[in-house]
């Protein structure tokens with residue numbers, strides 16, 4: 726049977742979901758002692774060392790990001806799935822205690838000003854490249870990766886090997902409404 730038999734039209738209310746299979750990232754922001762963290766699935770590499778991320782203008786994170794001009798992006802694993810959903814469902818605008826209430830734990834590294842969330846596989850400090858038109862019109866932020874770290878159980882020699890690490894570090898791919906996929910099996914393709 727041809728694949729054509731299974732193909733059905735998709736409505737244009739939320740067609741982005743077709744392409745929303747990229748991994749969910751944490752966006753952490755900080756101004757002085759004021760820390761916030763939110764998941765963002767609308768994140769994308771822009772170049773070898775640059776990232777884009779969409780941060781809605783109503784989010785508490787947004788003012789911290791615009792003021793400090795730095796973010797920490799991280800790749801949360803399935804071991805902290807409840808924390809991901811909580812941090813993406815509750816705004817610090819409504820609950821100043823959001824971070825503590827989420828149960829997310831942090832650790833520090835000597836050469837990083839941001840606390841690093843536990844349960845992630847990778848972390849990067851990003852300095853914003855200001856593009857006011859994109860920020861205002863599309864809530865789209867661009868930035869340069871200035872430092873990066875990864876959990877060596879799942880990423881080393883510049884390559885992922887998630888299948889060798891604990892399942893808790895498998896990345897989470899968000900669709901909508903609490904519906905995620907955890908990344909699946911490795912497939913090596915050769916020509």
Ligand SMILES: Cc1cc2nc3c(=O)[nH]c(=O)nc-3n(C[C@H](O)[C@H](O)[C@H](O)COP(=O)(O)O)c2cc1C
Nearest residue numbers: 763765766767780781784785786813815816817899
């Ligand atoms: C898995 C997931 C992914 C999300 N992706 C984005 C995103 O890409 N951009 C965005 O602006 N909000 C996104 N959100 C919503 C924010 O994370 C959410 O509104 C959060 O509570 C904002 O927190 P804050 O107001 O404390 O900054 C996402 C939520 C979830 C659960």
